[in-house]
Amino acid sequence: MITSLRRIRAIAGTTLIELARLRVFYVLVLFALVLIVSSTFLARISFQQELQVTKDISLGAINFFLSLLAIVATAQLLPRDIEDRVVYSVLAKPVPRFEYILGKFLGVVGLLAISLAAMSVLCLVVLHLREQSALHEVNRQIEQLAPDQLSSTVRVIHTAGVNRDLIAALVLVLAKSAILAATTLCISAFATSNIFTITAMAMVYLIGHLESIAREYWLQEHVAGWPKRTFLALVAFIFPDLQAFNLSDQVIGGVPIPAHLIEQLLGLAAFYIVSYILLATAIFYQREL
Amino acid sequence: MTHTAIHISRVTKVYRTPFRRQATVALRDLNLEIAPGEVYGLLGPNGSGKSTTLKIILGLISPTRGSVTIFGRDNSVVAARREIGFLPENAYFHKFLTGAETLRFHAKLCGLSKSKTTARINELLAAVGLTDAGDARLSTYSKGMLQRIGLAQALIHDPKLLVLDEPTAGVDPAGSRDIQELIASLKNRGTTVLLSSHLLTQVQEVCDRVGILHRGRLMREGQLQSLLGIENQTELILENASPDLLDGLEQQIASTSARLIVRRKPQASLEQLFLKVTESTEE
Ligand SMILES: Nc1ncnc2c1ncn2[C@@H]1O[C@H](COP(=O)(O)OP(=O)(O)O)[C@@H](O)[C@H]1O
Ligand SMILES: [Mg+2]
DSSP states (O other), X not given: OOOOHHHHHHHHHHHHHHHHTOXXXXXHHHHHHHHHHHGGGSOOSOHHHHHHHHHHHHHHXXXXXXXXXXXXXXXXXXXXXXXXXXXXXXXXXXXXXXXXXHHHHHHHHHHHHHHHHHHHHHHHHHHHHHHHHHHHHHHHTGGGSOHHHHHHHHHHHHHHSSOHHHHHHHHHHHHHHHHHHHHHHHHHTTOSSHHHHHHHHHHHHHXXXXXXXXXXXXXXXXXXXXXXXXXXXXXXXXXXXXXXXXXXXHHXXXXXXXXXXHHHHHHHHHHHHXXXXXXXXXXXXXXOO | OOOOSEEEEEEEEEEEOTTOSOEEEXXXXXXXXXXXXXXXXXXXXXTSSHHHHHHHHTTSSOOSEEEEEETTEETTSGGGGGGEEEEOTTOOOOTTSBHHHHHHHHHHHTTOOHHHHHHHHHHHHHHTTOGGGTTSBGGGOOHHHHHHHHHHHHHTTOOSEEEEESTTTTOOHHHHHHHHHHHHHHHHTTOEEEEEEXXXXXXXXXXXXXXXXXXXXXXXXXXXXXXXXXXXXXXXXXXXXXXXXXXXXXXXXXXXXXXXXXXXXXXXXXXXXXXXXXXXXXX
């Protein structure tokens, strides 16, 4: 059976409509928007710090809310379709289960991309306005500054403001939440309740954020014996290292992000997404509908 | 070579619930053969295994033992489902879509071309009597309307085989009659229909053949008339017969070895009465 893009698009589109009607989606996005805007009222010590704080809070809010949205929105997709018997009428058509799962996943990614776009646009606009007013301020004080001092101040403002690395960090946030969505889909394919799926995902989220710290700690301690090492390697393999996708420290600190790091992370995300989607399909094939 | 439409061979289905000891045997050694163009009614009380049978035919669940072919093809092949339309039991579909959007969604799943889809949607909405409700969301539909849109989505790709799980459940008598008429018109066009019901009278008029399922076993199977007919009895229904004629007949019968069991006026069913009453007020 040849995979049909049209069928996958139909399922993804319908899923997106379904998700866009969820109230939780608006609540989360609204909450993030409020946070981003309110961050501009904080800390006015220096231009640089002001921009940094805005970035820190915005990136943190976008990161957290997109992850939460990925888990909450995905968790109820399959259970609801089974409850409403949608899954029967869809799978009774010439639709392979893989296409059904993939369509659901792409629908979620669509929702995540739209939410990210909305939050990012606001974040970038806020930052840009701050940056402009900072530069304006510098121009006014121009007489008091030495030329080299002036150029370094402008450079600091530019690195603290909107730049390419900030965009890269936002794209990685999307990659991370797409991994979370694929994992959630996988768990919900065998879970018997939404609570189970969401609880399990809370654990995946925690492990994914703590594993790099744990790894560093254990590496320093020189964990002895292969059983422990194998166990750690297994955990690291099954649970994606979500913290790795969080580049806000570099972005805020103005440390340039090397292009190969971004490529590596996107490759890693693709690997986990494909693996989890395939696993979700395999589980779904076994399921008694 | 012509194939049977559905061939079920020695199918057994055991449901195992995780973390629970006992398993449910939903079907035991079921054999079923349905010819092309036939309307077959699967009857049985709740929990007798009707839905399980239909889901196995559609490949939604796999049998523990046994095999199923559809028009000669193994039913686990996705392509075998191009020929089948399915109405699930108690289906709600996507509540947030309108009737027409629901049909469009299923048309895309079946790979119908864009140019054909719109005409097909209008045709089907008319066929199931939902032309006026086509732009309303399914969340506003009544149970009967949901069954109709369910029938329409099952028919969207003009399948050769239609599988209906309790098509008349929860539908009022007029709606149930409409559904039966639709099935009859599909039969005239050569569509094979397999339907299940726990209310025997609702389907008896359309079915060529019925099978009676009880606790996962096929207890009886055959043409309705031969199943229900009492071999050594005959029923005469006369119109405008005078009492004299009837008395004469009775005397004549008494002089033979035959025995008159009952003489009475045939009664309309409550359902027939309902249909007659509601029809006269409609016009
Ligand atoms: N998914 C399932 N898991 C466990 N048992 C099931 C499942 N589906 C149906 N059963 C059991 O199988 C039997 C047959 O059910 P079903 O085919 O739905 O009957 P019907 O459609 O005739 O009412 C019932 O005893 C039911 O409890
Ligand atoms: Mg049933």
